[in-house]
Amino acid sequence: MTALLSLAWASLLNRKGSVVLTIVAVALSVALFLGVEKARSGAREGFGNTISGTDLIIGAPTGSVNLLLYSVFRMGSATAEVSWPTYEKIASRPDIAWTVPVALGDSHRGYRVMGTTLGYFDHYKYGGGQALTFAGGQPFSDLFDAVIGAEVARELGYTVGTPVVLNHGLGAADLGSGHENRPFRVTGILRPTGTPVDRTVHVSLEAITAIHVGWETGAKNPLADTIPEEMIRSFDLTPKTVTAIFAGLERKGTILTTRRAINTNRGEPLMAIIPGEALAELWNVTSIAERALLAVSAFVIAVGLVSILTSILSSLNERRREMSILRATGARPHHIFVLLVLEAGLVGFLGAVVGIALVHSLIAVLAPILQAQYGVAFSMGAPGLVDLAVLGAVTGASLLIGAVPALAAMRRSLADGLSVRL
Amino acid sequence: MSQPVIEIEQLAFAWKQGPQVLDIPVFRVDAGERVFLRGPSGSGKSTLLGLIAGVLAPQSGTIRVLDEDMRALSPSKRDRLRADHVGVIFQMFNLVPYLSVTGNVLLPLRFSPARRKAAGGDAEGEARRLLARLGLADEGLLARRVSDLSVGQQQRVAAARALIGAPRLIIADEPTSALDADARDRFIALLSEEVTCTGASLLFVSHDASLAPLFTRAVDLAAINKAMVAAGGSR
Numbered sequence: 001m002t003a004l005l006s007l008a009w010a011s012l013l014n015r016k017g018s019v020v021l022t023i024v025a026v027a028l029s030v031a032l033f034l035g036v037e038k039a040r041s042g043a044r045e046g047f048g049n050t051i052s053g054t055d056l057i058i059g060a061p062t063g064s065v066n067l068l069l070y071s072v073f074r075m076g077s078a079t080a081e082v083s084w085p086t087y088e089k090i091a092s093r094p095d096i097a098w099t100v101p102v103a104l105g106d107s108h109r110g111y112r113v114m115g116t117t118l119g120y121f122d123h124y125k126y127g128g129g130q131a132l133t134f135a136g137g138q139p140f141s142d143l144f145d146a147v148i149g150a151e152v153a154r155e156l157g158y159t160v161g162t163p164v165v166l167n168h169g170l171g172a173a174d175l176g177s178g179h180e181n182r183p184f185r186v187t188g189i190l191r192p193t194g195t196p197v198d199r200t201v202h203v204s205l206e207a208i209t210a211i212h213v214g215w216e217t218g219a220k221n222p223l224a225d226t227i228p229e230e231m232i233r234s235f236d237l238t239p240k241t242v243t244a245i246f247a248g249l250e251r252k253g254t255i256l257t258t259r260r261a262i263n264t265n266r267g268e269p270l271m272a273i274i275p276g277e278a279l280a281e282l283w284n285v286t287s288i289a290e291r292a293l294l295a296v297s298a299f300v301i302a303v304g305l306v307s308i309l310t311s312i313l314s315s316l317n318e319r320r321r322e323m324s325i326l327r328a329t330g331a332r333p334h335h336i337f338v339l340l341v342l343e344a345g346l347v348g349f350l351g352a353v354v355g356i357a358l359v360h361s362l363i364a365v366l367a368p369i370l371q372a373q374y375g376v377a378f379s380m381g382a383p384g385l386v387d388l389a390v391l392g393a394v395t396g397a398s399l400l401i402g403a404v405p406a407l408a409a410m411r412r413s414l415a416d417g418l419s420v421r422l
Numbered sequence: 423m424s425q426p427v428i429e430i431e432q433l434a435f436a437w438k439q440g441p442q443v444l445d446i447p448v449f450r451v452d453a454g455e456r457v458f459l460r461g462p463s464g465s466g467k468s469t470l471l472g473l474i475a476g477v478l479a480p481q482s483g484t485i486r487v488l489d490e491d492m493r494a495l496s497p498s499k500r501d502r503l504r505a506d507h508v509g510v511i512f513q514m515f516n517l518v519p520y521l522s523v524t525g526n527v528l529l530p531l532r533f534s535p536a537r538r539k540a541a542g543g544d545a546e547g548e549a550r551r552l553l554a555r556l557g558l559a560d561e562g563l564l565a566r567r568v569s570d571l572s573v574g575q576q577q578r579v580a581a582a583r584a585l586i587g588a589p590r591l592i593i594a595d596e597p598t599s600a601l602d603a604d605a606r607d608r609f610i611a612l613l614s615e616e617v618t619c620t621g622a623s624l625l626f627v628s629h630d631a632s633l634a635p636l637f638t639r640a641v642d643l644a645a646i647n648k649a650m651v652a653a654g655g656s657r
Binding site: 010321332333414 | 497501502505506518520521529533534537583
């Protein structure tokens with residue numbers, strides 16, 4: 001076998017030009033497949049890392065994916081809210097350790113505004129337990145203070161102290177629909193997290209109430225702007241409703257009981273979801289597209305493998321003489337077969353190795369840029385099981401595919417015997 | 423009486439649905455003999471060599487090579503017999519283009535443990551020794567790509583390859599037809615010398631009758647092959 005392997009290797013070296021092209025074709029297809037796979041697992045990881053440390057998310061009854069989408073991913077909007085008294089009732093439950101209420105619905109230049117409490121900065125965790133940290137400034141303390149995510153700061157060029165005008169609803173700011181009479185001031189900028197927090201403007205719950213003074217009908221009262229700031233500050237700014245509640249439990253063991261208790265709450269109907277479960281459900285929905293992408297790139301690998309087949313098949317004719325020399329010097333038909341199978345396997349193996357090296361160096365170079373610019377997370381790190389599996393599968397498939405030209409050459413060498421005429 | 427290396431009796435062979443190519447009542451080569459087999463192209467000599475080398479099987483009659491009944495042996499056993507005991511030299515294009523000169527000489531050892539053993543522990547040294555005996559001692563020459571060698575040099579590399587591991591039978595199919603007269607005579611002299619040295623038998627096929635005196639015995643294929651007579655004789 002080793003004798004044939006060195007023979008196969010020498011034969012490949014002899015046809016460097018076409019062999020290198022074939023290796024490149026295989027390498028590119030493998031790199032594409034692995035790139036898609038890394039982006040996919042990176043996305044899944046990022047997904048799972050979006051929120052941690054929160055045991056339950058509570059909101060008005062809706063789909064669990066929907067609740068997760070608007071409370072964590074700031075996508076879509078709530079159809080109903082949770083009243084403040086109900087929130088207080090939940091917060092005071094003995095099995096609940098902490099709660100962070102959030103109020104959504106406003107935006108700032110395309111970024112969602114979220115009203116919350118200071119507890120948010122302590123209790124919201126991402127990426128397996130990392131807490132939010134400030135790149136500059138501090139949490140909001142005044143009514144009209146705002147803490148912005150890393151992407152908001154970068155994209156809009158905001159620094160601590162920049163005035164911010166919020167917009168009612170989620171549309172772009174146009175005159176008269178905004179809260180321009182109640183400007184905010186940036187007091188803190190969060191470090192990048194790779195989560196929707198980066199794209200959020202955080203203010204206090206009271207601030208949300210304050211900017212909606214004069215909006216009680218759902219539209220702006222023409223007199224709203226005439227209410228002086230001092231007067232607003234003197235109002236009771238406790239919100240009437242919140243959009244969702246993040247909650248942590250005293251003891252993790254009670255999670256199912258607590259959830260059932262909240263789901264069957266007497267009075268206002270509520271819904272509690274376990275973030276991990278809902279994330280998994282959401283992933284199932286979104287992963288269909290990614291699986292399709294993965295399937296397409298798997299077909300690209302198949303094309304790469306076919307290029308091995310064609311390159312070896314097309315070389316067979318000019319190698320007839322070589323085969324009969326090998327036969328004359330004692331090679332048996334199965335030697336010819338194994339030789340060609342090994343050549344195909346070597347090309348596939350080398351192609352896969354080059355492809356894996358290519359994708360890892362590309363990720364090493366590009367991942368920080370992609371992460372910073374687009375928030376696309378790639379799973380980094382040394383080649384792992386996936387790479388090994390692809391290496392094995394591509395090499396195995398090449399060996400299998402090599403059987404086609406190998407059989408042809410073997411049959412032909414039997415018919416040719418020792419007398420090939422050129 | 424010396425041991426027969428090739429024994430043929432009433433051998434008949436025809437390609438599928440073709441006319442009979444070979445019909446040889448008797449032909450034999452003894453151990454240590456250097457036999458010149460004269461046969462013009464189309465006389466069935468390649469077919470005969472294929473039968474002796476074991477890549478073809480006869481339809482009837484007996485052909486014994488090194489005491490093995492080739493008709494009784496399976497194709498893979500015939501392959502093994504050739505690998506272990508037969509060296510083959512072709513007319514031209516003898517060498518595998520992607521192997522070095524010594525790599526080509528060592529090729530039979532890859533497929534035959536018996537010849538690997540016979541070549542001794544230092545196979546590379548044995549290859550160099552054989553090449554040197556055949557007048558290819560130059561290091562610069564050994565480093566060249568085989569396709570850059572002259573035809574005469576290529577044929578001598580092929581001879582060294584046929585000889586390595588002391589096979590008992592060397593089959594040469596028109597090995598000198600591409601050489602000029604000087605190179606041809608030198609090649610045959612060197613080959614004969616080596617064959618005598620190792621005690622192998624040589625079956626040398628050529629259309630060139632003038633070579634006959636260089637061998638211990640000469641046989642005309644047209645004379646022993648009745649199929650050619652029946653088909654109207656050789657050209």
